[in-house]
Amino acid sequence: MSSFINIFDQYSWDDIKERIYSKTASDVEAALTKPGRTPDDFMALISPAAAAYLEPMAQLSQQLTLQRFGKTIQLYVPMYLSNECNNICTYCGFSLDNKVRRRTLTATEILQEAEAIKSMGYEHVLLVTGEANHTVHIPYFKNALQLLRPHFAHISMEVQPLDEEDYRELIAGGLHTVLVYQETYHREDYKKHHPKGKKSNFQYRIETPDRLGRAGVHKIGLGILIGLEDWRTDSFFTALHLQYLERTYWQTKYSISFPRLRPFSGGLEPKVDMKDRELVQLICAWRIFNQEVELSLSTRELPKFRDHVMQLGITSISAGSKTNPGGYAVEPESLEQFEIADERSPAEMARVIASKGYEAVWKDWDQAL
Numbered sequence: 001m002s003s004f005i006n007i008f009d010q011y012s013w014d015d016i017k018e019r020i021y022s023k024t025a026s027d028v029e030a031a032l033t034k035p036g037r038t039p040d041d042f043m044a045l046i047s048p049a050a051a052a053y054l055e056p057m058a059q060l061s062q063q064l065t066l067q068r069f070g071k072t073i074q075l076y077v078p079m080y081l082s083n084e085c086n087n088i089c090t091y092c093g094f095s096l097d098n099k100v101r102r103r104t105l106t107a108t109e110i111l112q113e114a115e116a117i118k119s120m121g122y123e124h125v126l127l128v129t130g131e132a133n134h135t136v137h138i139p140y141f142k143n144a145l146q147l148l149r150p151h152f153a154h155i156s157m158e159v160q161p162l163d164e165e166d167y168r169e170l171i172a173g174g175l176h177t178v179l180v181y182q183e184t185y186h187r188e189d190y191k192k193h194h195p196k197g198k199k200s201n202f203q204y205r206i207e208t209p210d211r212l213g214r215a216g217v218h219k220i221g222l223g224i225l226i227g228l229e230d231w232r233t234d235s236f237f238t239a240l241h242l243q244y245l246e247r248t249y250w251q252t253k254y255s256i257s258f259p260r261l262r263p264f265s266g267g268l269e270p271k272v273d274m275k276d277r278e279l280v281q282l283i284c285a286w287r288i289f290n291q292e293v294e295l296s297l298s299t300r301e302l303p304k305f306r307d308h309v310m311q312l313g314i315t316s317i318s319a320g321s322k323t324n325p326g327g328y329a330v331e332p333e334s335l336e337q338f339e340i341a342d343e344r345s346p347a348e349m350a351r352v353i354a355s356k357g358y359e360a361v362w363k364d365w366d367q368a369l
């Protein structure tokens with residue numbers, strides 16, 4: 001069965017990195033002026049040479065976003081169901097070797113959390129778990145979907161990669177969107193950051209969007225963890241991945257996220273420190289490269305930064321997020337997966353969005369419509 005890995009294997013990390021870093025001002029100018037940008041143009045837009053073009057990039061990105069999405073920002077919130085995890089990941093507070101109290105929400109607790117989230121106005125929830133196959137497994141997910149389906153119009157999941165048949169079952173049970181971040185496309189570094197557990201299987205992870213596409217999921221979210229490796233090279237491979245998926249599973253929608261490594265209890269220092277200006281450049285490059293893809297920003301970023309980029313290309317944001325299981329109602333004090341940088345409530349975020357002349361969208365899609 002064909003999958004993205006067949007394309008990925010034709011590329012060399014070092015070669016791509018060298019090509020990105022050797023892009024010139026004229027490559028950037030060509031990428032900015034032509035319609036229908038290629039991955040090669042994307043390389044120019046994320047290159048160091050494009051740093052001098054941030055203003056025209058921001059203007060073009062804003063204009064393209066307004067044309068496609070209008071003045072709207074979608075709001076979503078994560079609900080952490082479990083912090084149990086069998087994997088060791090060097091950058092995560094839930095890693096197996098991190099001595100924290102583990103907890104998985106019961107059915108009653110899931111409904112308590114749902115009530116708290118609904119009271120904030122949300123219609124879109126993202127269910128998050130660690131990767132613990134003995135406790136957070138398909139029957140657990142099916143039950144969670146059954147409990148939450150009557151309360152939310154759109155349910156996304158960020159859990160362990162699953163088989164195609166499992167995805168089919170969950171989609172039939174009310175799952176709409178799956179986020180599966182590759183973290184890094186650098187094979188050797190991927191191994192270093194995932195030394196133990198199922199997540200150490202690079203190929204199974206990189207082929208997950210293929211299994212989701214074949215299962216017919218409504219939307220797939222892609223991304224890298226910025227800070228693990230060279231973000232420009234990793235972003236190029238994400239763009240290549242997205243282009244392949246859009247052509248192969250054209251009925252599915254896609255989103256891209258930009259998580260930067262955040263501090264957590266016992267945490268890893270970023271290998272690569274991405275500056276705010278560079279993240280703006282990356283967001284604008286994505287929009288100029290692809291006008292259909294949703295671009296999402298979480299509460300990992302500071303309020304000032306989020307308020308600024310909201311008008312440059314971002315189309316969905318989270319607000320009022322808790323990254324611990326039971327964080328909204330059941331057990332607010334348990335350990336977070338990572339620290340939140342923007343603590344503003346959803347109502348405050350909606351006011352900020354309105355003050356910029358944008359509309360906060362709490363519900364953008366409903367299977368019944």
Ligand code: SF4
Nearest residue numbers: 085089092094095130
């Ligand atoms: S990133 Fe996911 S798989 Fe890795 S330790 Fe954290 S919760 Fe577990």
